[in-house]
Amino acid sequence: MPGAPFPGNQLKEYFRQTGEVWLFTVRFFREAIRRPFEWRELLHQCYTIGNKSLFLVGMTGFIMGLVLTLQTRPTMEEFGAVAYMPSMVGISIIREIGPVITALICAGKIGSSIGAELGSMKVTEQIAAMEVSGTNPFKFLVVTRILAATLMVPLLVIMSDTISLFGSFLVEHFKGEVSFRLFFNQIFRNLTFGDLIPATVKTFFFGFAIGLVGCFKGYYSREGTAGVGRAANSAVVIASMLLFVIDFIAVLVADIFYDL
Amino acid sequence: MFFNPYKIMAKKTRNTVQLGFFVTIAIILFMVAAYLIGSYESMFSSALRISSVFHNVSGLQAGNNVRYSGINVGIVESLVILDDTTVQVNMKLDKKLQPFIKKDAVASIGSDGLVGSMLVNINPGKGKSTAVENGDIIPSYSRVGTNELLNTLGKTNENIELITNDLLLITKQIIKGKGTIALLLQDSQLADGLRQSVANLQATSNYLSASGRQLENIIAQVDQGDGLLSQLLYDTTVIDNLNTSISQIDTVADQLEPFLLELQQSANDISASSATLRATLEALNAGEGPAGAMLRDTAAANNLRQTLENLNEGTARFSENMEALQHNFLFRRYFKKQAKEKEKAGQEP
16 A cells, blocks of 8 residues: 555554454445346356356366376376276365366456456546445446356356366376276265365355455545456455455365365 | 447357357256266165175275275275274165175175275175175175285385395205205215105105006906905995994804803913912922922831831731631621621612
8 A cells, every 4th residue: 555654554554444344244245135126137257157157168178187187197096096086086076176276267357357446446536426326336247256256156157176186087098098987986975075066066156256356446436437447456366365265264174164 | 349339249148158158058067076976976876775894994985985896886884983993985886786785695895996086895704695785784804904914014124135135055065065955966976865765755656656547457357346355345235244243253263252251260360270289389499388398308208108118018917817816716797797787778779
């Protein structure tokens, strides 16, 4: 922050922002349950966040599965444990790598786009114009985006998991001559609900964090076009960091509920 | 773009359809995954619950696989510590397997490969038992765990080390030419002797082989029914005859028994008598007693002979005297009367 040259000021700025984020979150929930609902805009945002990110997420997921299998295979072969490849890849993708990598990519794509979009609206005073025209800009812009991100990121993660498992299968099939059926039998035999449910639940929090940070940074961007860039940038950085914090908390919580 | 009024409705509809498609696919994928996981955890098919009691479950966890004859049939539902030495493993199996798992099936703890996760193996029992029922406790068999196996291996290794040390010493001694084995290896004379022994052995074995053939012939003959042995082996009448003979011998022996007892008694008596006789003879021999003295003492014998001669002479004279006395008138009457009574007694009976 430009007005914070001293550590004391930086600390104060940090607490101020944290407080604002909290207020922003509370406001989101209040607005989200209050009529009227912006269904059309929500669907539009879902489309933008979900469908438009699908190719990117699918591509990275595919390569992720491919590379993970290719890299791990020689080591597993060394131990003569190549038969455990499918279950190992399945568990690591479903439980950790799929959700986290997909969420990081979403943070880069969705978080930055939301931050930049809202930031530019803010600096071009479109948000102010909406308020004047009687539309609730928070409801129309923020609530729909956060909700869309919260709903779509889990779906994107599921797609990404599936595609990366398929990528992994291709490697196994061509290198180890493992049949499709054996591959997926192995994966699902070793997966439990204790793997699938916590991994899916945490992706909702990932999506919420991405949407919230992007909207917050964009909604409160200042100082013209430079501020827009900063908003987009910090949205990605903070969202990515937050994802790992959430992931850590999710693992701790899952540890309590499931015997891992 | 969001505020662009051109064709906004048509585009929005198309987008919404695409969104719906995407959402549907993703949700279906999730449901499929959940169903697959659930089906492997036997959640949706009706379950057969059985348990088994172990002393050591070697790190078995709830959710581990249960195999019947090597096929995955269910999972471990829970582990319950019964007391300080026993753990009950509750298993949830596919209901369809109920007719195949018998009450005498044996559960054991195994692992999926050397480094794989633990699992419960159920193996069919040997007997013909009835099918297992819900809530049954089947017997368990504790296999040697990996840890115990490694411990044993460690001990074995130590022993092998000791043994190889000893072997090393022995080979060193052999190389130096000490001991019998060294002699065996290095002494050519001994080797010749050994060769000779082996040749002898071979000859013996040849001879044995020939004997074996002869024996074979004999057995073949016996098989064919020639000779006494064959009759003994195969002819049942011989056995009957033998039985009869033996029973007759038994009867005879029973009858003989009292005779033998008496004979025994007599022998005993004879033995006693002979012992007494021997003692007497010994005494006689030793010259003890008057008889002994008589036998041994020649002077006494001469005296005796003299005495007997005198006696002879005396009785002859006494006879003459008696004759004379009969004819004496004093006693003639008495003798006549006596002769008459004698005659009478001879006639009466």
